[in-house]
Amino acid sequence: MSQQLELLIENQLQWTTVSYVAPELQMKEIKPFVLLSLKELEGKPDSRTSSLMNIDKFAAVRAVVRHVSRLRSATKVAWSEDDMRLFLDGLKFPPECVNELVGLFCRDDLYENIPKHLRIKPGISGVQWKIDVSLSQNNIRNEMASAESVKEIMYRDTQVILQLQLTDGASYVYRLSLSKFHEMRYTIANALKSIIVLEKRKCMRE
Template sequence: MSQQLELLTENPTQWIAVSFVTPEIQKKEIKPFVILALKELEGTPDRRTSSLMSADKFAAVRAVVRHVARLRSEQKEGWNPDDVMTFLEGLRFSPESATELASLLCTEKMYDSIPLHMRTKPGLVSLQWKIDLSLSQANLSTSPQDTKEVLHRDTHIILLLKLTDGSSRTYRLSVSKFHEFRYVIASALKNMIVLEKRKCMRKD
């Protein structure tokens, strides 16, 4: 599975309701629905949206457009048409409707007017770290306590981050900042676990 397809399909449970409606969506309905969905994303909703006879079909297309548009900023390159088609076919769009929708979603111009706050920031693919220790013999005294202080002062942690948009980031932290970073991450994970156990976060 490609990285783009993995990103598009990372949360399959959110599409259960949508997949019940998509088989009924006709090719001729795709483009009008996409235009209306984009107007909403741009902050200029069309009045026709509130009076649509097939509101459930529009809601399904709108969910797909919002999902793909928000993930676009995580990609260094444009969407791969084959990956988008596979994603749409998995949502049970008919071949004709999937082809029409994929061609629109893979058009780069479509994303030009979407506000930056609607776009998702690049995600983390991998994180590696290593110890950077640069000491000269002259910095080390005969006192064990002084040696320990020098080691703590001159030792740094190098963080190497690879992001979903293909870019890389490198950060140099002191030992104390690295431990602070570990604590923040551990606290965030613990809070996520607590939230997931609450009834309001569970899907029946």
């Protein structure tokens, strides 16, 4: 599975409603719904939106437009037609609607006017880490540390080298002390726990 497809299908539970409505869409509805959705994203809502008869269909297309547009603006990488087709097929859009949406979503000019405050930040695509004991070993030798202080020096001066790869291709390397590394792990674990609690609430699933 490509990285682009992984981004598109992330959090599949959010697409339950879209998958229910998508099969009912007709090709003639796709382009108007996409253009109306883009106007909303650009902060220029069209008055015709409030009078739409097929509001459920529009909401389904709007959800996909917002998802695809934000990811495209964040990664700045053109969509693969094959990946986009697989994503839309998975949402149960009719074949003719898939063709129409692929043609629209894979155009670079579609995303030129998306406001920066609506663009999502790149996500983490990979994490690598290793332990660096060179500083602690040097300090043990230089200080001619006793057996009692070796453990203290090892904990104090051992570093964790953390390398993060982002979805936009950037890579960052950080050096953390053991105490900071464990503090980071604790903070992330707490954040994940809070997310799980929120996702279980009814209001977050509607």
